[in-house]
Amino acid sequence: MNLKKHVLGILLAIAVPVCATAQNVTVKGQVKDDAGEPLALVSIAEPGTTNGTVTDLDGNYSISVASNGTLQFSFMGYTTVTEQVNGRTTINVTLSEDAELLDEIVVIGYGVQKKSDLTGAVASVRAEALKNISTTDAAAALQGKVSGINVLTNGAPGQGAKIRVRGYSTNATRSEEIDPLYIVDGLQVSSIQYLDPSMIESMEILKDAASAAIYGAQAGNGVVLITTKSGSEGQATITYSGKATHQSYPKNPMMNREEFLKYKRMELGDNKVATDLGNFDYSHPLYANGVIDTDWMDAYMEPTWSQQHSLSVSGGNKQGHYFTSLNMVNNNGVVKGDKDVYKRLTAQINADYNIKKWFQVGSNMSIEKWSTSSVSQQSYTSSFEQMLTMDPLTPVYWTDVNQMPNDFRSRYDKVMAGDPNTPVYRFLGDENGWFANTLYEESEGTALAKRDIAEQNTNGGFNINGTLYANLMPIQGLTITTRLGYRISQSVSHSYQSPYYVGGRGSSDNYSISATANTGYYYQWENFANYNFSVGSNNFGIMAGMSYREDNSDNVGGNASAAPGVDLLPSYNENFLFLSKVLAGATKGISNLPTKSASLAYFGRLSYNYDNRYNFQANFRADAFDASKLPEYNRWGYFPSFSAGWTISNESFFKDNLDPSIFNFLKVRASWGQNGNISVLRDYPYAATISIGNSWYQYGVDQLGTTYGSAPSGLPNSNLRWETSEQLDLGLDARFLDNRLTLGIDYYNKQTKDLLFSVSVPPELGVSSTMANGGNVLNTGLEFELGWRDRIGGFTYSVDANFSTLHNEVLALAEGAAPQYKTDASSTNYEIRTAFEVGYPIWYLNGYVYEGVAEEDIYWTNPADNSQVLMFKKGDAILQDKNNDGQIGTDDMQFIGQGTPTFTYGVNINLAWKGFDFTVQGSGIGGNSILPVITRPGYRNTFKYFLENSRSEDNPNGTLPNPANVTGDYKYWSSTANLFKGDFFRFKQIQLGYTIPNKITKKAAISDLRFYASLDDFFTITSYPGLDPETASTNNTTGVGLDWGSYPTMKKFILGVNLTF
């Protein structure tokens, strides 16, 4: 850690300009690069003092300095030059690009390492790459930045992004089970959503097993290491950055009234539609000519502005460093009203102090206060599903009681008349009227009604995350670290709902109220020592340590509800909506269940480098978790790894024979290691126990009185052991053309063995499944990173691109395990499933294969007697009869696609010229499929695509059958006819910035002032006919690829300012 701090301090010191103070000689001059072009913003400092300045856009500077003083010229990416003043008043300097600085320091877990010495696959993202991005979520900031990482985002405010490192390889059903391990400044955290990207100095992703092995049992999904910023020596700097973000929503892919009616006539017939319109359509004053034609996206969403402010102060001297930052986010999403809001206030306080030359203490702490409220999405009858599927024939509002349907009207009249037998329903609406509901179908209400059903639904709390550490450096090269990491969290949620009526299917007669308070504390105590020493050209590094972690949580919840006709509270005014006010007649419930988990680990690393040419490293970790996962006799897991690197460019035959202006650097790496995965084990699956009192029965028919029963808690498996992934990684790093062109290539092969599986057992054994080890999942892929940076005159530019492939395949299931199917969309009646099966990617989409429209009647020939059975009538959708039995059934369901991508890529382009900077960033995925489960029979809207491609008189060559032939045919809708490419490329950011010349700003004591405008997530290239291919792909683990209607990624226009004093 010490070395890391030191290096980061230097990096920051280089980057941070310092204000000038008066001295006795004024030195002027110009700073240029090797090509003779002036360099702006070069930092000029008088070492040992707080005196300094920066060059202007023409490379000129002026500074007062002691005539016998020293000036240090530094600029990111260039060698630092030190000049003695010796009474001179003009000093011109030429800075050369620094190849060594390309060789940054990376954090590797319980230590740091030079990138050139790395033997594993570690991706690193520095603070510069995280500047000025619109996301407030550290995980989302990684999107498109490095290879081998897929970042899944969702458009809703406060929805944390998820990182997938080299895909995933475990039979997990819960998203958190396949999250990587997150370590922030040495502290393990469950999410990095609290971290604003502006507070981050670097993010390292340990992709290969050898790098991750130092984290052993929890590293199976990769490791993300984050280092927050620290202060640098020199004058304190104050930095403010602020931005205002205008968010708007993407295109509407659904049908309007005319299109919708056309489609329904095809589906239901002209007569039926005419009759239904005769029954239900009416003239509405809020629509042109009285004809209702509702754009539900427009009705539900509106563009919004949100803000983000960040203020930081940092500084330091030889004794210590500090960095404090305050960051405020207030994001009110595009759903109308204030029901989708994320607010966050984060303070980061980092400090270290050198008490003695051999003793340093420090603390990193982050305090977060957050609150969020959200609207439903990605589920059956969620608000976003309703937004998509609601017909355009339904108005947004009923403006007159005569527009209400009978059932609604009669309740409305009764409530207005104060009928004592009718619950005091809320009839949802706003100043424009009551929220209308469709008359054509059963529906729980429009998106607006769904938004407002819960009157109060808040969730918020605070977290304090941090570490306290001490470094002891008794002899040269040895650092002994003891570090206490802690997390303290508190959160409270409240909800309240009173009776409401939207329609027969969307109503409640009850009052209900609930509140839950959660508290938690976590601590980890880690002690480790790093010892580095050299003997001649032999450089050794030894690290050994231990870690104990304990996580405690407790919660108390209460809820109350009142049956129809019974009062819950003495008053329903806002200041009465508390559990303490609940009346005696209400039904009350309470809950409390504290949890505790713990783990213990010993770990070590040996590294050896010979002459900067040969690197070897070995890691080892022994991990044990508490009894809830594995029994004492199987508790310990051992995770070794080995890796080696050969820096060929440091060999004399390379140096002697290759022109360094053409080929500068070449290294090859190989690593092998084992990681574990523990997250799918829980609840003592090995223990034969009886659950006491977990069931009850009443023997008396009339009398109350419950007798409790007890039974075995499951079918235990005493042989459970760790799930282990083994990964081989081969890599190559090269730089060409004076380091301007960089290339990184990695190949990996990861096999996850002894997969923890819920194995189906015959139900006659009393349970449906038991946990077992078995099965094998393969992940392989190639990763390329290519970068080019150069300057032409005053124009500097860089282009970085990355591309990764991901092949994922289940090689084997546990013995006795059947393929597993998940029918996440069963509530929609769709038959589509996801499956975990040998020979296919994890949780692939299992459905029917559509083979086109039947041009004539198609018969199946029964092989038994050659009889002909009519299978598809002319005009029907032909589905593949895979097992040739003359029937289309679940036996014919097969691989039709996968929800996870087979390749990901990203591009980052940076241009700078005379104070202007321009950035283009983009990322994309491909090879994945999306099956929307949106289309339903009857008067429900769907994508325009289906109108455009369905066969009709107007469109005799349509590739899809006439809707009449497939309405409600969930086999068809679960087939490739309804399967779309999920590929997309999104311009994450197009940003133009301008930095005001220093000679102007310094008059206001401002050392750096930059304005920028940015288009984030503004343009997307995709063929997906739905709302947003990105958020459609981020459903849970087993349902990935199913589009339910999700909060789309918002298009953002950002205006921002960065200010440094």
Add this chain to the structure above:
Amino acid sequence: MKKIFVPAILALGLFAVSCEDKLDIPQKGVTSTIEYYSSDAEAASALTNMYAQYIENVCGTEGIDNPEQVILNYAADDVLAAGSGFTDHDAFRIFDEFQYDEASATLQQAYQRYYYSIYHANLVISNFTNENRNNLAPKYTSAYTDSCVAEARVMRAYLHMMTALIWNQPPLMDRIYEGDEFPTNNKTQSEILDWVISECETAISSGRLLKRNGPNDKNSTARMTVGFAQFIAGKAAMFNNNPEKARKHLGDLIESQDYDLVPSNLYWTNFHVDGDGNCETIFEPNFINDPGMTGIAWARWSLPLMRDRWMVANVFNWRSKALNSTPNVSNTDGWGGGQIQEDFAQKFLAHDGNSPRRLATFLTEDEFLYQIPWPDSQYPNGTAAEMASDTLRGIKAGGMFGTGKYFKWKTMSFLNPPAILTGGAPAHADNVPQLGDNSNESNFWVARYAEALLLYAEACIGSPDAAKGLAALKAVQTRSGSGKISSELTFEAVMEEKQYELWFESCRFLDLVRWSKQGKVDLAAIYNTSGIHQHVPTVHDKLSEKDAQGNRLGTVHEFYVTYDAVPGNSDFVVGKHEYLPFPRDVRVANKNLKNVLGWAYLNGAAAE
């Protein structure tokens, strides 16, 4: 520098820290299996668990309905799946239309729920007798544990009878199986039924089984009793073509005089809360609203909801969306599943007229329109002419799918039991307020005396006990209020009476299969040539329907029916559809399980 070696050594000492004992975090709320099953209290706890598991599994809700109830009733010829249309309730509809396959989730639920319940009965038997894998002696026995074992034995026998009737040759689980064992299904249906009878006889003869203490003894109806053991033995014997054995056990049951038919005017209570534990009940798993349990948040949202068959009211109530307003007999949205088949309703009406039995089973057009309360209508208490033109009662434009001019009534969940049944007397609501309008507190229907009488009557045909059998038949006929009393005991009379008496009580389909094996009925004729799947009705109301110009088709309520055919092949395949296949996942998980008869072709099929 030397002084720093002291803290350095201290720091190194930190590495020696071991916290392994901190990993021994005990599990909450459990105890070790090793010491358990060794006292009367623990036997009581195991027995309670058996009932709890049974009511939550076999009788509980699966998503939106109960697998046994939909499979056995939808497959009958006098029920239509109905709902909102041919794409509604697909998971159940397939059993009505014989379009299911081995992957059906409802099928799987049905199977595993029976066997989970059997397993929990076996926990009592295998732990308190030596009927376990290695014939180990139990840790503890007493007179009390013997009675628990007797109850578990009857429960296990009953469940095996059901699995044998549904799957023909399912595994016989006569003890707890351990994790490394795979059940086999090599016993024939007949052998299983023989075993069922013998188990019931063992329990009866043990003398440890509770006996009902007269028709007013309610509390013995919620658990296994001698009477239920006799009923199961008798029913199993009938299905095993052994009427003599059936006569013995059912005769004993009748002669015990512990059971009786409720009066005609209370027939309807058999299907609602007011009838729970009545004199006619032989066994019904008990669910009552105990605020002690339904009031606890976690409990409310888990177990009681399953027990009260949450959403069963939604599934079976009339389709609210098809109605012009809501009659206040029920307060929840209905989805209109499981309608009475039109031809059968017509026949029933012709036979029973306005008998209390028919009134409890379905309503006619007039009763539906004018004899139940429509409080939200224009004229809730209007004159005949006003009500006839009242646009806020009756059926909406678009019609009510799956329904002819007859409206099933027996399976509705009542919020306000209607006067047409109660005669105005006070009666309980079926739902539990804390669990919502769509809950149903009435006990799950398993065995009532009327079925025992009709089984006995059938068993007596052509036997020396024919007179007793006729008396049993007459008792049911008399009580029905139809006025049709048989003068002789014939198969046709019993069959017909049973269909009226026990509509939607999970009997008809199993009986049809049984009778077809005895050559008494022709399943192809009943299901296929009768065209019941080609004439699926939708009832419309002329007062509501408009033409394309927006003009109403009539000025007063008048129902008319249109028909559609089930899409796809809905034929009953003789030799196949009499029994269900084993669920695919169960077959794949158990190498010993083999399909039989018309499903045997699935054996060896890959798991896809």
